[in-house]
Amino acid sequence: MSFEIDGKVFEVDEDGFIVEPDLWNEAVAAYLAKTEEVEELTEDHWKVVNYLRNYYFEYGIAPMVRKLCKDTGYPLKDIYELFPSGPAKGACKIAGLPKPTGCV
Amino acid sequence: MNKLFDEYRVLSDRILKPQDERVPSFLKAMESSLSSQDNWTFYLPYLLSLENCMKCGTCAEVCPVYQEKKEQIYHPVQRADMLRKIYQRYFTFTGRHLPFLVGAEDLTEAKLNELAESFYRCTVCRRCAYVCPVAIDNGLLVREGRKILDAIGIAPDELKEKGTQLQLKMGNATGAATPAFKNMIEFLEEDIEDTRGYELEIPVDKEGSNFLLMHNAGDYMAFSETVMGAAEVFNAAGVDWTLNSPDTGVNDAVNYGLFFSDVEFTEVIKAQIETTKKLGADTLVIGECGHAYEAMKYLVQRLIPKEERPFEVKSILELMDEWIKQGRIKVDPSKNPDPVTYHDACKYGRLSGLYEQPRRILEASCLDFREMYPNREMSYCCGGGSGFAIMEKGDFKKFRMEYYGKVKAAQIKDNGAQVVALACSNCKGQFRDIINHFNLPVRYAGISELVANALVR
Numbered sequence: 001m002s003f004e005i006d007g008k009v010f011e012v013d014e015d016g017f018i019v020e021p022d023l024w025n026e027a028v029a030a031y032l033a034k035t036e037e038v039e040e041l042t043e044d045h046w047k048v049v050n051y052l053r054n055y056y057f058e059y060g061i062a063p064m065v066r067k068l069c070k071d072t073g074y075p076l077k078d079i080y081e082l083f084p085s086g087p088a089k090g091a092c093k094i095a096g097l098p099k100p101t102g103c104v
Numbered sequence: 105m106n107k108l109f110d111e112y113r114v115l116s117d118r119i120l121k122p123q124d125e126r127v128p129s130f131l132k133a134m135e136s137s138l139s140s141q142d143n144w145t146f147y148l149p150y151l152l153s154l155e156n157c158m159k160c161g162t163c164a165e166v167c168p169v170y171q172e173k174k175e176q177i178y179h180p181v182q183r184a185d186m187l188r189k190i191y192q193r194y195f196t197f198t199g200r201h202l203p204f205l206v207g208a209e210d211l212t213e214a215k216l217n218e219l220a221e222s223f224y225r226c227t228v229c230r231r232c233a234y235v236c237p238v239a240i241d242n243g244l245l246v247r248e249g250r251k252i253l254d255a256i257g258i259a260p261d262e263l264k265e266k267g268t269q270l271q272l273k274m275g276n277a278t279g280a281a282t283p284a285f286k287n288m289i290e291f292l293e294e295d296i297e298d299t300r301g302y303e304l305e306i307p308v309d310k311e312g313s314n315f316l317l318m319h320n321a322g323d324y325m326a327f328s329e330t331v332m333g334a335a336e337v338f339n340a341a342g343v344d345w346t347l348n349s350p351d352t353g354v355n356d357a358v359n360y361g362l363f364f365s366d367v368e369f370t371e372v373i374k375a376q377i378e379t380t381k382k383l384g385a386d387t388l389v390i391g392e393c394g395h396a397y398e399a400m401k402y403l404v405q406r407l408i409p410k411e412e413r414p415f416e417v418k419s420i421l422e423l424m425d426e427w428i429k430q431g432r433i434k435v436d437p438s439k440n441p442d443p444v445t446y447h448d449a450c451k452y453g454r455l456s457g458l459y460e461q462p463r464r465i466l467e468a469s470c471l472d473f474r475e476m477y478p479n480r481e482m483s484y485c486c487g488g489g490s491g492f493a494i495m496e497k498g499d500f501k502k503f504r505m506e507y508y509g510k511v512k513a514a515q516i517k518d519n520g521a522q523v524v525a526l527a528c529s530n531c532k533g534q535f536r537d538i539i540n541h542f543n544l545p546v547r548y549a550g551i552s553e554l555v556a557n558a559l560v561r
Contacts, residue, residue: 015497060279060284061279061284064291064325067291080540089496101270101277102270102271102278102279102356102358102494103277103321103322103358103393103529103533104278
């Protein structure tokens with residue numbers, strides 16, 4: 001499975017997460033957002049997305065949900081408003097991270 | 105993906121490989137499952153369950169999936185019969201020679217697809233086994249069927265590739281390496297200080313402690329209030345305890361092998377035992393995770409000799425219950441004034457008999473504890489069991505909500521609780537989705553979190 005933006009092809013896994021987080025860009029985020037019931041990426045969305053990407057590239061894993069909320073200042077309720085399918089699925093997908101694994 | 109028998113598909117084509125010829129290898133793997141030499145776990149009940157079902161349908165009366173929509177494909181006997189028909193046709197004398205006499209049927213590739221998908225539509229909650237008048241365990245047949253499927257390369261990636269295999273490689277199924285793990289611990293220490301106003305050191309990798317506490321690694325990521333609560337409780341009890349990092353081996357209590365494979369199960373449990381021995385703990389404490397407790401307390405006994413496990417195994421629920429009784433920790437129920445209910449996780453309840461410990465803990469640390477009905481042995485599975493809580497492909501989350509979640513949501517509405525106390529990560533994941541999906545005016549909490557909140561320091 002894959003999708004195309006400006007002639008560039010992006011592979012996605014069966015859960016719709018992009019296979020190579022390094023190839024991610026803002027246009028990819030906007031495309032993936034539409035698959036997660038997010039019509040438009042606002043400043044609030046970008047703050048979460050950028051935080052996730054920075055953490056992922058430092059530690060090789062998404063941050064703890066509680067840490068994400070504390071460091072970005074958005075309570076979990078707000079994260080769900082921004083990303084209806086939640087931090088692990090919606091937010092990580094739009095940020096171009098791999099799907100979190102284990103019992104999360 | 106093509107639909108198989110309804111609008112859902114939990115096993116994708118990549119996993120199911122419908123284009124391949126799989127029947128011969130399935131039959132070979134099944135033959136091996138029918139040999140007591142090769143099947144060490146539940147050989148006898150497996151054989152008895154294959155041979156003795158009376159088709160009375162008592163199990164269907166209590167199956168949460170079947171009761172929801174009464175579709176024949178979800179009838180527990182019909183599901184188990186998929187395996188029984190193969191057994192009759194290929195592994196019994198009459199079935200081989202006079203198949204029509206015993207309802208034996210040839211296995212086709214199309215039937216194999218349906219069997220595989222169907223065996224991943226049941227959480228193996230064992231409510232059916234509890235009521236069977238002749239002690240047939242249709243749930244066990246589902247597990248044995250999944251073992252055969254895994255032997256021919258069919259297992260959900262969430263449980264194997266990204267589950268047991270990742271856990272063996274990284275030490276945990278979340279894929280957290282030691283720097284990430286240490287970062288989490290630092291954050292939790294800071295957060296306890298910020299929210300509770302006191303400093304607490306969370307010991308990591310301490311050798312020779314009395315208690316090695318192993319959480320479900322997913323709790324750090326998604327349900328860290330449970331991890332924080334446990335740290336506060338252990339600290340308040342003043343015991344010698346430690347967590348462990350991936351540097352020491354496995355630092356994740358989960359064992360998804362329990363759901364689908366004795367081979368994977370054994371690999372994981374051996375690694376967990378090795379880690380516990382290396383750290384020299386007297387007691388391995390299993391954090392809030394139902395299947396991990398069943399795995400390390402009971403299923404392990406079928407596979408690893410006692411002398412190779414020189415430590416005690418306890419659930420964090422048993423410990424907290426003891427500590428409250430002994431007065432080792434003091435709790436003030438008025439600190440948890442909201443009405444609280446408890447959901448019996450299948451693996452703690454029907455599979456392990458831990459019914460009273462969580463109730464005693466909650467009655468001591470919450471002002472208004474109320475049961476949901478039915479409960480204990482007849483508790484409804486929440487629908488997150490057997491790894492379902494982490495499966496989402498093929499519209500599976502909707503399946504979890506429509507078939508299991510709806511029943512659970514109704515139970516909660518009926519008893520008016522504002523907090524659902526949960527002792528299992530899969531249950532937490534499923535209730536998180538149920539609460540959102542049905543817009544319930546409740547929150548869920550781990551048992552350790554509620555106890556920590558009630559601590560008198």
